Amino acid sequence: MIALQGTFRALADPTRRDILVMLSREDMTVAGVSEHFEMTRAAVKKHLVVLEEGHLISVRRQGRETINKLRPQALKSAQDWLNHFSDFWDTHLDNLKSAVEAEGDDTK
Amino acid sequence: MIALQGTFRALADPTRRDILVMLSREDMTVAGVSEHFEMTRAAVKKHLVVLEEGHLISVRRQGRETINKLRPQALKSAQDWLNHFSDFWDTHLDNLKSAVEAEGDDTK
């Protein structure tokens, strides 16, 4: 199993989650990812390092570029951890049906 | 839908994930949760506040105790976000079957 700590830590930042969505469409270089954000390349690179430490992406040097590639296993591990609560959901979620659609929201 | 940012941020800490597991078995007071950790009650209380801000628990005052209760909707929202990558998994995970069971691990 993949280390959950690094994975959940990597998922905690909205920029990193956006990067994962981008990488789910196509592999991208550091510069390619950076184009979609207003922060510097170095900052984006740091996020990519965190994602790599969380096993969420793989990094491959190709010439002078580095290709960042989504790695689905860690995402699956995170989902598996959440699945441990499924029994709880089955038992108690039915009682909360009316509350589900009344959920408010704020930032993201 | 529930705000993902607060939810993922709350899930990023191992202490908080442990608290969620504990609460999946039974509702607990602040002191009850604190017994399972070596940090102070105040520190545990702070984690509980973060969990509440992430909509992962509900807090109810009962007499001089406060009952902390798991709230499954937010966990489900996080899982739903992860589900957005399912298409990617279906497409690419098969090619990685051999790599899945070769995953190393470190902390948690």
Next chain:
DNA sequence: TTGACATGATACTATTTGGTACCATTTAAG
């Protein structure tokens, strides 16, 4: 009422984190 107990809130410190600025390294191309 008095006292013990559980909690909430605040102030303070140390650590982590997100970000920028800057420099070294590698590579493609003339």
Next chain:
DNA sequence: CTTAAATGGTACCAAATAGTATCATGTCAA
């Protein structure tokens, strides 16, 4: 070879976070 472009790495700063210590508040029980 030389030069410019793309990238990686390090140093540094500001802000957020985790934790402790401490005190105030409310509540159960005698």
